[in-house]
Amino acid sequence: xxxxxxxxxxxxxxxxxxxxxxxxxxxxxxxxxxxxxxxxxxxxxxxxxxxxxxxxxxxxxxxxxxxxxxxxxxxxxxxxxxxxxxxxxxxxxxxxxxxxxxxxxxxxxxxxxxxxxxxxxxxxxxxxxxxxxxxxxxxxxxxxxxxxxxxxxxxxxxxxxxxxxxxxxxxxxxxxxxxxxxx
Numbered sequence: 001x002x003x004x005x006x007x008x009x010x011x012x013x014x015x016x017x018x019x020x021x022x023x024x025x026x027x028x029x030x031x032x033x034x035x036x037x038x039x040x041x042x043x044x045x046x047x048x049x050x051x052x053x054x055x056x057x058x059x060x061x062x063x064x065x066x067x068x069x070x071x072x073x074x075x076x077x078x079x080x081x082x083x084x085x086x087x088x089x090x091x092x093x094x095x096x097x098x099x100x101x102x103x104x105x106x107x108x109x110x111x112x113x114x115x116x117x118x119x120x121x122x123x124x125x126x127x128x129x130x131x132x133x134x135x136x137x138x139x140x141x142x143x144x145x146x147x148x149x150x151x152x153x154x155x156x157x158x159x160x161x162x163x164x165x166x167x168x169x170x171x172x173x174x175x176x177x178x179x180x181x182x183x
Contacts, residue, residue: 111131
């Protein structure tokens, strides 16, 4: 398995509060314990993930909400490139056949009281939390927002704040564009 897949697996386990550790990562992907430690170190130091270790549970957890950044991967996948590139650099990289742009899923916590709507969103839901809250992962912000807005039920976007602000801003724009049309 390539490094991006291992980082995504770690992120998913951390987001689900499964307390992964280097031993579990090494066993899961049949890599050395040292390589597993390097992956965890990369997540903590290079991607600046808010990781902490729980001695009681013998595993890592996120100390706050965290979303993986955009990653670029090459044929050998040994190289992580997490920086945000400007358009010129992205175009130069995209010109090479050996480089693919891959987006790590965004994550959000939503509150939906209607169980049928939650069931309809099942393909996005990766974990359930108390009080009708769900952890969702998605690749397209626009499709996820569209899905939320097309539901026939009330919802609350708990996290992340930037996505909540984007939905509110879009809703305000739609309302403003339709003011006075009923007269």
